[in-house]
Amino acid sequence: MSRALLSVLWQTGVMSAPRTARERARAELTGEIKAAARRQLETSGAESLSLRAISRELGMVSSALYRYFPSRDELLTALVIDAYDALGEAAESAAQKEYPHPREAWVAVYAAVRDWARANPHEYALIYGSPITGYQAPQTTVQPAARVPMVLLNILSQAHAEGWLPEVEAPEPSGRLAEQVDTIAPLAPGVPRPMLLRLVIAWTQLFGMISFELFGQLVGSMDPADDFFLETSRQMAKYVGIS
Amino acid sequence: MSRALLSVLWQTGVMSAPRTARERARAELTGEIKAAARRQLETSGAESLSLRAISRELGMVSSALYRYFPSRDELLTALVIDAYDALGEAAESAAQKEYPHPREAWVAVYAAVRDWARANPHEYALIYGSPITGYQAPQTTVQPAARVPMVLLNILSQAHAEGWLPEVEAPEPSGRLAEQVDTIAPLAPGVPRPMLLRLVIAWTQLFGMISFELFGQLVGSMDPADDFFLETSRQMAKYVGIS
């Protein structure tokens, strides 16, 4: 197996436990670079993330960083994936607990997503703010980005299986919209299409609400947003049929 | 009246029609700078907006730009305000038309906001994406930012006045949330508090949905988003009580 392939397999997380000392050092340094970048992200923002500052912090020369990340954008991509994974992790672990009612699971996931966003506002902005200029999010980010909506889908699907989804009158999607809803239908077997559509609506609402809170759009109306957020999460649970 | 004050009054739009030739030239150049900046914004993004590139385009030296905008952030602030105003303008003019039913006004405003966002994605990202690093949006942006929600409030309030708001069962906000809802209540006289709360929810949903579409978050599910957007705008109209 070639060195390059090994490196790819390891970087993508397919393989773990680097074998040679060099690979071990590389893994460690890659992690340290990302950690320093994340630390820098906390104080400044994404667009003022400086490779030179990172290299200074790690006591190396800036050009050496390019052995680990071919460009600033690649480093940002790595941070993006890590952020999606951290957020997905938070949502999943909130959903894994036991709840007497799916509504509470739903509300808990909402709260977990918000808490993570408030604790890591710059990382949140990195993934849900404006896309970084001239940089197309690679396909690698799609799967980790889907973790939060997957958690919501699972709650809904499980609620349906347990008979928590009563009949709610909601318009049946038609035409192309029905097709689009059908592409996600296999992920939540049994859930009626109107409720799947509403789940997408709720999903966009969730992140719109968090973005508004973090980006200061709620100042003057719903800030601080704790009560607003809690009440909204309950209403949205009902909106998608959980009651 | 001092020169500096005059300049402020003019820049903020309180005064129009500059009097002296110098002021006329200044007004024109300020506009040209913003126009060039906007042009540059279209191709690149906010964070790669370069004062030097603008000055090159206008055939002047970069330091001369600082006679008009004390810093890059100030220029961005001016662009932010212009963007809010352009978007507010679009929403307001959509709402001013005559509609047989407030639902259609609501849907039309949704569409106008989305159309503007899709036509000016970088300006949209400037105001609804991640905030620019180390730069706090000044108070001047608050009022223009409120134009879109004001349009929605007006539709709701007018719908109530015309008797289009039937009794819908929705939870009454309590505690601090009720207080917060009450701060916006005078802007939409007569509208029940539960519906005001839902309007805020719909507002956050609208921009969450548009951001998701523009920032590529809907790829793989609801992209292209035309049908999804239309259906959602209808459901949200109903959600806030318009039916």
Added chain:
DNA sequence: GGTTTGCGAGAGCAGTGCTCTCTGTTGTGA
């Protein structure tokens, strides 16, 4: 043990925001 591969250092390029100083012009109050 020789050869390939990976790694860090250093210099350098083209670009950035911003400041300071200088010269010329425009507007204004005495």
Added chain:
DNA sequence: TCACAACAGAGAGCACTGCTCTCGCAAACC
């Protein structure tokens, strides 16, 4: 009318950025 103040642009310069290239050295492999 005329001196003085305010303003405008040019140019040099500072400290910084991402990124490239070359050069030695050390680790890994055959």
